[in-house]
Amino acid sequence: MMKTAVFPGSFDPIHNGHLEIVQRMLPLFDKIIIAIGINPDKKYLFSLEQRLNWLEQVFNNEPKISITSYHGLTAEFCKQQQAQYMIRGLRNSNDFEFEKAIAQMNKKLGGIETVFVISSPEHAPLSSTILRDIIINGGSVADLVPVKIAIKTNNK
Ligand code: ADP
Numbered sequence: 001m002m003k004t005a006v007f008p009g010s011f012d013p014i015h016n017g018h019l020e021i022v023q024r025m026l027p028l029f030d031k032i033i034i035a036i037g038i039n040p041d042k043k044y045l046f047s048l049e050q051r052l053n054w055l056e057q058v059f060n061n062e063p064k065i066s067i068t069s070y071h072g073l074t075a076e077f078c079k080q081q082q083a084q085y086m087i088r089g090l091r092n093s094n095d096f097e098f099e100k101a102i103a104q105m106n107k108k109l110g111g112i113e114t115v116f117v118i119s120s121p122e123h124a125p126l127s128s129t130i131l132r133d134i135i136i137n138g139g140s141v142a143d144l145v146p147v148k149i150a151i152k153t154n155n156k
Contacts, residue, residue, distance in 0.1 A: 004031045005085035005115065008074045011036055011051050012044045014058060015131055017123040019146050021089040024117055026064060033081055034059065036069040045132045058146045075110030086114045091124045 007022060011034075025032060034055055036048060044051075048069060059065040070077040078086055086106060088099050096116075103114035119126075131141050141151055 002030045002082075003028070003085065004033065004081065004083040005029045005087050006033045006035050006074070006078045006081060006083045007087040008035050008037050008070075008077070010039075010042070010044065010128060011055060012046055012128050013051065013131060013135075013141075013145060013151060014054050014149070015126050015128060015141075015145050017089060017091070017119055017126040019058065020120060020123050021087065021117045022059070022065070025087050025115070026062070028115070029085070030064065031083075032065050032087070033083060034065060034067050035074075035077060037074060037077075038069055038071050045135070054149045057148050073110075075106045075112050078106075078112045079110055084111075084113060086112050088114055088116055089119055090116050091119050091127070 005025065005028075007025070009018065011018060022032060022034065036051055036055070038048065052067060052069060055067045059067065074086065078084075086103075088103070090096055090099065099114070099116065103116075106112040106114060126144060131144060134141050134144075135151060145151060
């Protein structure tokens with residue numbers, strides 16, 4: 001049976017912490033679906049099209065990876081895709097507390113097994129929220145995002 005995992009997120013924008021998680025998980029799965037969850041109540045800095053485009057640029061050489069977006073419950077999306085696993089990154093104990101209940105519910109409701117990956121110390125401080133703050137204020141995020149993408153900031 002094909003081992004398929006969904007790596008869900010907003011990727012607003014993608015950064016090196018996300019990239020590391022995907023690279024470390026690739027040997028474990030036959031297929032990884034990187035999926036942007038669309039939440040109508042959430043305000044994004046970058047358009048869905050732009051975020052999908054960056055993901056495609058970063059992973060275009062990797063045949064095991066596909067890129068898409070979805071509405072609604074992530075567990076439902078996993079079932080539609082016949083994915084038995086979900087991948088989530090953990091940076092700290094706050095991430096763990098937040099993710100724990102979600103993973104337990106996804107297992108109970110959808111039978112989805114969540115695989116947690118502890119980020120490396122180098123990438124633990126990285127979050128899309130911090131990156132957006134840097135971008136909005138004109139700082140450079142060049143060292144924090146995959147080399148294949150260029151994010152323009154207000155001043156640079
Ligand atoms: P979400 O809005 O679902 O948290 P994100 O795009 O912020 O989406 O993150 C997607 C996934 O990547 C989540 O599992 C998150 O925990 C993980 N992640 C984010 N930043 C890092 C990081 N620096 N190291 C490891 N995992 C991370």
